[in-house]
Amino acid sequence: MYEKELAAIGRSGRFREPIMADPKTIDMASNDYLGLAHRKKLFERACKRVGKYPWHAPKASLFLGGYHPIHRDFETALREANGFEAGIVVGSGFLANLGLIEALVRRNDVLFVDESYHASGMVAAKLVQGKVVPFRHNDPEDLSEKLSRTPVGKRGRRLVAVEGVYSMEGDVVKREILELADESDAVTIVDEAHSGGTMGPRLLGVFDHYGIVPGPRHVKMGTLGKAYGSYGAYILASEEIVAFLHNRAKPLIYTTAPSLFDIALAQEGFEHIAKKRELLKRRIARRKAVVEEMTGRYPESMIVPFPVEDIPTLMRYRRRLAESGFDVGAIRPPTVERPMLRIILRTPVKPKAYRRLFRALGDL
Template identity: 55%
Template structure:
């Protein structure tokens, strides 16, 4: 029996049906979040293999609180803390799990979570699991956020925003740091798409805005994007980190993160810090080119080009595939209205990126 025939038919009718596909190595990748092209650098792989060589184990074997915590995890956490200026950190299995861990654990009965309306789906799902009150505010609307905080009688207030928003490509408002300070609110900053992309040291919005981490700050970053690996981390005060280790279910009940992926991300962190200046110049050049050619205002390497028609975005994607290039055709429920999502990855030749922008611009003008 086909239990979900009607639902699948509805998705096909709406132009929202999705499938998996393996794209050949010859395809020019303008769709992935591998912003710096590190997932394609063999020296990153070699460094991770070298770090694991000679270790007694090559997999974590257990949860972090049983016997899965390894020196490789601790070394990377210490390096992240030193680079970003935080007291403590926890490596986790994925950005999705990190958002579930933070939000579900931090928002208790009597608390109130203030979440940007365009926060990632992982955070939205986590918000449905909390015991406290959940309040959404308009995307990057600092006046609405301040007004809602001012009338809150919650025991604790927690704000959740993204450094760069994954589908719009815009930066969080700098003023949100000040608002969190004025209202004594915890501030979660999801830096999945900003870490490795913005700031003079390419460490994200804390780096970009010159923010010294404070006890009310939490920074989440992913390893499967600019770091060319898989996994995530949360950086915070020692106090908050201790709390998450004792209450966050994706930490307590999941096998610890992969040793290889953690070592790989550590190699990428070193590479980013050592080459931040030249990488920053390349990012800025590509960002300027995309903005000029597509008529947008991307703050990072995400070019979100509005189309508004599900079938048309699929047609645009197909046209680019005929040219050997892949872009994202993003539809509901990921976005309200369909967009073409083009990534100006440093792993792609600049001439190919320019050609991709030309084709997209021609379709949407």
């Protein structure tokens, strides 16, 4: 039924299949930045946390009795630590972006979105009632020009959507972009999937990194399946915006509430990061220093892209690195414009292993 389409994908070198991690290789591909997915004590504590209650699954949507003290407690911990008025737990980062953007961008509004924003946000942008204006990746000048020459409708709003750390490029959103959004009274949506837990004095992400005190127009979205070692997502915002999402965001209303165990596990990870913050920051800095030592460039984040000329070469490099004991992500178009190996700086991986990897890359 889809034979021709599958054949075309295969000819382009873009055919995907699920990949099972090989425990014999060193994981430099996953988003488990801090290694919390391997910490059995966090798993056991999460089991105990859920086991205190008479049921272990949410059973219904947030608005039909599925809201649970485990959800509430984690929302409270997140909003208090990050300085927001309110929070919501969500089933996944994809659902969070989908719900946020589809709900908040109304008929007379304009959404200004970085052209490298996550696919979930781009899907949502196709569903909105308002106007969508992409701007060049991490380019304050382009955003400024488009903000100045794009009118909003009567009683309309401006919204700006960016990522804290861009998942492919690994670069950090420029502060000037956040300042431009504030100056234009825009609602600023920051996807902190790859920055939460990995940057800032308290490892809370980009708001923390830049010392920005959240205001009523700031919205922070983050995922739990990366640095926090679990699965799911959250949204932090003002009480007004959270109340609006409760009443308009379809991925919140028309789905079962998030898994109790996943939220409990994320809270254990969140608390672990707070306790071990200084140690984790030293480990992160050490691995970034190795990248600088080996490449001459200090990475902004824990994502290091390595561009490759074409897809066949990319896949060959990935296989050769796997044979040498390194599991590295091979990212192909259309996810990225050019093929690349994506190296993740995970704190459980020793600095000497990254030195070996970069030497191996130099020999390819």
